[in-house]
Amino acid sequence: MAGNADALRSVIADAASGVALALRGGGGPDAVSGILHPDNPFAPAAVRVLGADVLAPYALGHPPPTAEAGDAQSVRMALAAYPPGADASEVSVWSYGGLAEAARRFLPADGALPPVPDADMAWTGTDPWQRLAHRVSQLAALAVPGLADGLAANLAPRVDDLSRGFVRAVRRRDWLQAAGVGRWLARLPDVPETLGLDTGLVFVGRLGAADPRVDLHVAAAQRFFGRGR
Secondary structure, three states: OHHHHHHHHHHHHHHHHHHHHHHOOOOOOOOOOOOOOOOOOOHHHHHHHHHHHHHHHHHHOOOOOOOOOHHHHHHHHHHHHOOOOOOOOHHHHHHHHHHHHHHHHHOOOOOOOOOOOOOOOOHHHHOOHHHHHHHHHHOHHHOOOOOOHHHHHHHHHHHHHHHHHHHHHHHOOOHHHHHHHHHHHHHOOOOOHHHOHHHHHHHHHHHOOOOHHHHHHHHHHHHHHOOOO
């Protein structure tokens, strides 16, 4: 079991590195295909973990992949294999919904894609700022232009709370949480200038460079929203 967990973490890290490289212009949008070939037994789980980020390079305007392409097959497999159960957390429902929404936007429509599930948004207004930042960081893959617009609208009034969460994560040296919250702040309006988001994202990217998912979130903030350069 430990060996499988290590192998999955390695595949996730390699895939995240591939997406970050694609967002920086280093290759085509199908950055994940060579790493997460559909025959790879860890592909569905890795895609489910990375969520909508697997298809994020297509948000740069590239033509969609064919239905037979590796990215398309892996995403469909992940959506079929790991739907949220009845007792799933809000984060699980939102991350699945984000992957389903990205698939419907960037993959060929062929009837094989599940509907985007309804997800509760009450927590965006009621969570204390620490918990809000934690949940938002787990949904960083949804901070892509045109995805999860309703969530973005609900988070906009809580920019100050998310800014506090970003600072707290940096002080705790929780680079993955800081990168995820920072990526969302890069998308949202009216971020306080006093936060120093651009400098903060550069700092997080350097100190958290050992984690490819940190690098991916910083690359997304830079490429999609022009922050953290």
